[in-house]
Amino acid sequence: xxxxxxxxxxxTMVAFAGCRDEDVIRQPDWITPVIPLAPDFxxxxxxxxxxFNVNDLTNSSVAFTLGIEDFDGAEDGHRFFVGREGPTSxxxxxxFLMEFYDSEADTTYGPVEYAIYxxxxxxxxxxxxxxxxAGFFSEATVEALEEGDQFVLSYEYRINAxxxxxxxxxxxxxxxxxxxxxxxxxxxxxxxxxxxxxxxxTYFTLVPDSDGDIxxxxxxxxxxxFSPLSAGSSQVVYATFDTPLQSAPTFAATTADGGAISGVxxxxxxxxxxxxxxxxATFTAGTLAAGDVDILATGATETSERGGETMADDDFSIQxxxxxxxxxxxxxxxxxxxxxxxxxxxxxxxxxxENPTISISGQGITPVESVEMELVGDQVAVYTFSPEGETxxxxxxxxxxxxxxxxGNDAVADADTPMLEIVQ
Numbered sequence: 001x002x003x004x005x006x007x008x009x010x011x012t013m014v015a016f017a018g019c020r021d022e023d024v025i026r027q028p029d030w031i032t033p034v035i036p037l038a039p040d041f042x043x044x045x046x047x048x049x050x051x052f053n054v055n056d057l058t059n060s061s062v063a064f065t066l067g068i069e070d071f072d073g074a075e076d077g078h079r080f081f082v083g084r085e086g087p088t089s090x091x092x093x094x095x096f097l098m099e100f101y102d103s104e105a106d107t108t109y110g111p112v113e114y115a116i117y118x119x120x121x122x123x124x125x126x127x128x129x130x131x132x133x134a135g136f137f138s139e140a141t142v143e144a145l146e147e148g149d150q151f152v153l154s155y156e157y158r159i160n161a162x163x164x165x166x167x168x169x170x171x172x173x174x175x176x177x178x179x180x181x182x183x184x185x186x187x188x189x190x191x192x193x194x195x196x197x198x199x200x201x202t203y204f205t206l207v208p209d210s211d212g213d214i215x216x217x218x219x220x221x222x223x224x225x226f227s228p229l230s231a232g233s234s235q236v237v238y239a240t241f242d243t244p245l246q247s248a249p250t251f252a253a254t255t256a257d258g259g260a261i262s263g264v265x266x267x268x269x270x271x272x273x274x275x276x277x278x279x280x281a282t283f284t285a286g287t288l289a290a291g292d293v294d295i296l297a298t299g300a301t302e303t304s305e306r307g308g309e310t311m312a313d314d315d316f317s318i319q320x321x322x323x324x325x326x327x328x329x330x331x332x333x334x335x336x337x338x339x340x341x342x343x344x345x346x347x348x349x350x351x352x353x354e355n356p357t358i359s360i361s362g363q364g365i366t367p368v369e370s371v372e373m374e375l376v377g378d379q380v381a382v383y384t385f386s387p388e389g390e391t392x393x394x395x396x397x398x399x400x401x402x403x404x405x406x407x408g409n410d411a412v413a414d415a416d417t418p419m420l421e422i423v424q
Contacts, residue, residue: 039185103148356403
C-alpha cells in the first residue's frame with residue numbers, strides 16, 4: 001500500500017511541474033521588461049576612467065552611455081523570455097538611483113534619486129563627477145572621500161505593461177536575472193569606486209625550496225618577512241606592485257650608515273601558479289646601532305596605459321641588530337680532574353643559531369677544540385667535560401663558547417661567568 005501511495009505522489013508531482021511550466025508561459029499578466037545597458041562602463045578594463053581618483057578628484061569623472069533594450073518582439077527578448085507570446089512593453093520613464101558607501105564608517109546611505117529619463121532621452125550620455133555624486137548625500141564631502149568608498153547606481157522604471165494601458169513599476173532585478181544581454185552591457189548595478197590610482201608596493205623575501213635554491217620563474221615560492229640583520233650581512237628584498245611600472249623603482253636607506261641597496265632588477269617568479277612581476281635588490285646592513293632601518297622606495301611610475309601616475313614616497317623597515325648576545329656559564333661542580341665529569345651549561349640572553357661550539361684549554365689538559373654543544377631549546381646549550389692529559393696542574397681553565405644570534409652577531413661571555421678549575 002505504501003509503495004502505491006509513493007508512486008501515485010510522484011506521478012502527481014511530475015504532472016504538476018509540467019502544468020506549472022505551461023501556465024508560466026501562458027499566464028496573461030506576464031510582461032516584457034526593458035533592459036538597461038551601459039556597454040562602455042568597464043571598471044575591470046578601465047580602472048582609472050571608470051572610478052573616482054582620490055589623487056585628482058577635481059579632474060576626475062566617470063562617463064558612459066546609458067541605453068535601453070525595449071525589444072522588438074518575443075524572440076529579441078532576455079534569455080528568460082525567449083519564446084513568449086504577446087506585445088512588448090513600452091517605457092514610461094526611467095529613474096537612476098544612487099547609494100553612497102562610506103568605507104571608514106562601513107555604512108551605506110541612500111538610495112537617493114539621481115536622475116529621471118524619458119524614453120526620448122535615450123541613449124543618455126552620463127557624466128558624473130565626485131562633487132556631483134557627493135552633493136546628493138549630507139554624509140559625504142569631496143574632501144573626505146577616500147579609497148574604498150563607493151557610489152552605487154541602481155534603477156527603477158515604469159512601463160506600459162505589454163501596451164495594455166496598465167502601468168507597472170519595476171526595480172533593479174537580482175543578479176540571477178541579469179546577464180542575458182551582458183555582451184551588450186546589461187547591468188543590475190554600476191559601482192563607481194573611489195580609488196588611489198598610484199602604485200602600491202608589497203615588500204618581502206622568498207623562502208628557498210628544499211634544496212636551498214630560488215629559481216625564479218620556475219618554482220612556486222613562499223613569501224616571508226624580513227629577518228634581523230647584523231652589520232655587513234645582506235638580505236635579498238623583493239617588491240611587487242599592484243600595477244605595471246614603466247621602469248625599476250629606486251631604493252635607498254634613509255639613515256646614515258644604516259646600509260645600502262644594490263642591484264635593483266626586474267624579475268619574474270611563480271606564486272600559486274601565477275607569474276608575478278617583481279623587482280629584486282640586495283640590502284646590506286651598515287654599522288648603525290640596533291634598530292629599524294627605513295628603506296625609501298621612490299620613482300615607481302605606472303605605465304601610461306594604467307594612468308602614468310607615480311607612487312607616493314614609500315618606506316619599509318628592516319631591523320639591524322649589531323648587539324652581541326651574551327652567555328653565562330655554570331657547572332655541575334666548581335672543580336674537576338681526570339676521571340671526574342662535569343656538565344657545562346651556557347645560558348644565552350637571546351635566541352642563538354643551532355650548534356654552538358665549545359673550546360677548553362689550559363692546566364695541561366688535552367684541549368677541546370670547537371666541539372658542538374647540545375642545544376636545549378633556543379637559549380641553552382650543554383656539554384659534558386671529562387678532563388684528560390698526562391700531567392694536570394691546578395688552576396682555572398680557559399673556556400670559550402662560540403655562537404651567533406639570529407642576525408649573525410658573535411656571542412660574548414658575560415662578565416660574571418665563573419671559572420671552572422682543575423684541582424688535585
